Structures are given as C-alpha cells and as structure tokens.
Amino acid sequence: MKDYSCATQCTWCDGCGDYGIWTALKRALVELNISPHGVLLCYDVGCHGNMSDKLLGYRFHGLHGRVLPFAAGAKLANMHLPVLAFGGDGASFSEGIGHLVHAVRSNYPIVFVLHNNGNYGLTTGQASALTPQGQPMTASPNGIPEQTLPSMDFIFSLEPTFVARGFSGNIAEMSEILKAAIKHRGFAFVDMLQACPTYNHFATHEYLLERCYTIENHDTSDFQKARALAVDTSKKIATGILYQNENVPNFYERLVPRQGKKTTLVEEVEVRDVSTLMKNFV
C-alpha cells in the first residue's frame, strides 16, 4: 500500500468519502498485484480529482467532464495497461454526460468510478443533476427546479455490460467491486455513493450506513432484476456487483484494423520528421 502513497498534503475535508474510495482503490490495486507503474489513473476536475496528488501511478488530470475520452484514448493506445477513470456526479451527469453515453455504448475496456457525493463539491456545494429536487444547496437555497436525473435507470437504458454500486463507508466491498471492474472485459460503471459531510446534508454517512446492504445470492446476469435493484433506493440501497455481461466484445475487439495484431498502438508509433511539411504553415 505504501508504494502508492504520496507525501502531498491532503485537501479533503474531515470525514470525506474520498478517503474511503482512495483506500479501497489502493487495496484493490495491491491485491491484483498491480504496481504504480502498471496502471493509468485518469481524473476529472473536482474534489475526487485531487486524488491525483495522493496516489502514485501514471496519472492524468484532465478538464471538467472530460475524463472518459482521454482515458479511453489512452487505453486504446496501450491495451496492456489497466485504465481507471474517476469523475464526480457534477462532471459526469452534466458537463460530461455525452461522453458517458458514448463510453457505455462503445463498451470501452476501462473502469469508470463515479464519486457520487450528490453535489459539486470542489466549487462548494452547488446542486448537481443528481441532487434531490428541492434540496437547499449553497447557490440554490430554495432548491433547484429541475427534476433529479434518474442516473441508474439512465445507465441501464444504455445497455451497459458492468454496473456496480459501493459506498464510501464499506472499504472491503468497494475494493472487491474495483477488482472485478478492473478485470471486466468492457466498460465497467461503478457508482460509489460518497459521503460529503460539508455539503451533502441529505445522504450523509449515517444515512448511507443505515440503508446500504450487500446483495447476496444475486444473479448478476439478470438484467431486469439488476436494473430494478439499482433504481429502487426508496427504502434500502443494494450494493455490490449488480450486473455483468462478459459476452459483449469491447470497442477494441470490434476494431477491424486491430484484428490479429500482437502489438499495441504505442508500440507501432513511428517517429517522422515533419519539419519540411511545417514550413508550409509559416
């Protein structure tokens, strides 16, 4: 675990669920025997994105809402490397929602971890598309008028191949989920419900602790059952691997020009002298 640690001082608030997700991730990587130079960790902008200072590994910290395209691009260039992308609910279901749609339908062979704290944390607690409608937030004391986006129903409508849900208070479960997600053939969508004691006063750590339960004896190939479990959070919240389908080829496997290739794209890069060409532009 220490191999992954950075000396950079942490800026997360006390009690932030990011600590739990960070610990679970380290544990998952170590248990899969992946060392920091054997993984690419891609971060969106947000509180969760500050994990890029807190965890070693190849790291890329991109623009708000844009983590998925560059994570997918990196993976397609080097299929040997496990690639994980991290994003907040603000980034993923507002600015970056288009990328999320295409990542699911493309079945990119990457893991996406949604740090779902129900608000825009880094910019001090504005409502996101996943904040309950009417919930008072910093910039909307009367609540926002828009309906809450039914995120899980939306994800299932895109026919995903892997959907899991964890919560920041259950590190052991989160690391098991992450290990399975890393091993998944295609796009793994992992919803991590994350306590945010500073700005989220509705789904608090205590609230999550009371409602979240690990599903047992669940058939992860049953799409309809998984969807129903994922969507209905009115009384209890099911956590664990909700759905997995390994039969669908991922994006790379569907690329005709890559069929039968033993090398990765980064290994095939040729260095060319373009100085003569560039003279046309001066």
Ligand SMILES: Cc1ncc(C[n+]2csc(CCOP(=O)(O)OP(=O)(O)O)c2C)c(N)n1
């Ligand atoms: C395109 C763009 N829009 C807005 C911002 C300002 N901004 C930076 S972080 C942030 C909030 C992040 O919230 P979320 O994505 O939910 O992540 P969290 O901080 O909650 O982990 C915003 C709005 C930005 N940097 N870029």
